[in-house]
Amino acid sequence: MGGGDRRVVELRSAGRRLAVDAPAALAESWWPRVAPHLPGVAPGSVPVAASPGVRPVAVPSGAGLVDVRRWLGAHLHRLHLEHGTLCAHAVSAQVPCGRGAVVLLGGHGAGKTLVALALAGRGWRMLAGDVALLDCSGPGRPAVLGGTSAMVVRRRVTARWFPELGLPPDGPAVVEVGDRPGLAIAAPGRPVPVAAGLVVDVDGDSSGAEAAPEPVDRHTAANTWLRASGHLLDRVLQTPGGRALHEVEDHAAYLRRLAFVRALSERLPLYTAWGSPERIAALAARLVAGHQPAQEVC
Structure with a gap:
């Protein structure tokens, strides 16, 4: 190749x-x-x-x-x-009525896609499968412009939580499920304002099974967004010399990204939640409803 x-x-x-x-x-x-x-x-x-x-x-x-x-x-x-948009390591979904979105954050294996599957079961529309485009250029809430269209899941853990998907008991460790009904990802016709961000941890702490989502302070939120926004740069190529993708972002671009990260931490409420995918999805639904103007709630 x-x-x-x-x-x-x-x-x-x-x-x-x-x-x-x-x-x-x-x-x-x-x-x-x-x-x-x-x-x-x-x-x-x-x-x-x-x-x-x-x-x-x-x-x-x-x-x-x-x-x-x-x-x-x-x-x-x-x-x-350059156009005021962050590429964040996040899954995003839009409420069934079409007003408002939630952005799901967390490291690899945290359960972002599992929660998205639970939201899809509630009729939510998928906007981004792994990297979300967040427009931070305006003075108000950021908005989702779209994201990656692949809906890739870990086969074994997904089969555990969602047996109705009928994933095979054996096969590749990760599989694409975006061709299933309700799981196709497509860019929205217009930007979708983000109501809230949620850092998820599926089954991460059994003691949190009945706990309410916890708000994240601004400093921690800024660090969370900084990590998420550097996702596409966090690799070394396999080509001769092993160039680091961080070379693509010069200092001026980094300062621009940092400004957007700070804006996100100030303008967008961020929470953490633990438990099953369905429980976190229910919390996400309540958060989105609670952070919309009354006339926009479904």
Whole structure:
């Protein structure tokens, strides 16, 4: 993979354009496996020839499919920063009535997708499967513009909590379930204001089974958002030399991201919750209702 044949193509993410000098395989065969993991990129889209005179970002020579995906994600991170948008490691879902969204945060394996599955069972619409685009450019609440379209779950733990999905007892450790009814992820027609953020921990603490969600102080919230917003930069490529994706974000871009992180910690209520996916989903529903104007509550 990653031979000498290259093309300059243009990708579109949430209406923004990124010209890329990449292995020809990106447009020829890799795209269906890359696009669902790029925030704001429509699953059915295809790379097109870039306009003449546009300076593209160059994927490192020798990059395979996984490295291409990671490199593009890092550059989309920077592109969206320039437009007042954070790429946050988070799952997002919209309330059934269409007003307001919740953003689910947590590290790998915390249970963000499990809670999203429980919300989907309540009729919520999925907006982002792993990375959410959060517009922080305005003076009010941030809004979800979309995110990654892949709905990937850990097979064994998901089968435990959601046997109705009929996941096979054996097979890959992770599986895609976005083709199931109610689980398809699509960008909203317009930005969806975020009512609240929720740091989840499925089965993380049995003593918290009956506890109410706990509000997070601003300092802790800022650190939480800082970690989540650096997700697409937290890798070293497998290519010769092992370039770090943090190289993509220069100091000016970092300061811009930090300003948005501070804005999120000040403008958006953030909570933590423990327990089963269904219990956390119920808490999320109450939080969203409690942080909307009365006329917007379903």
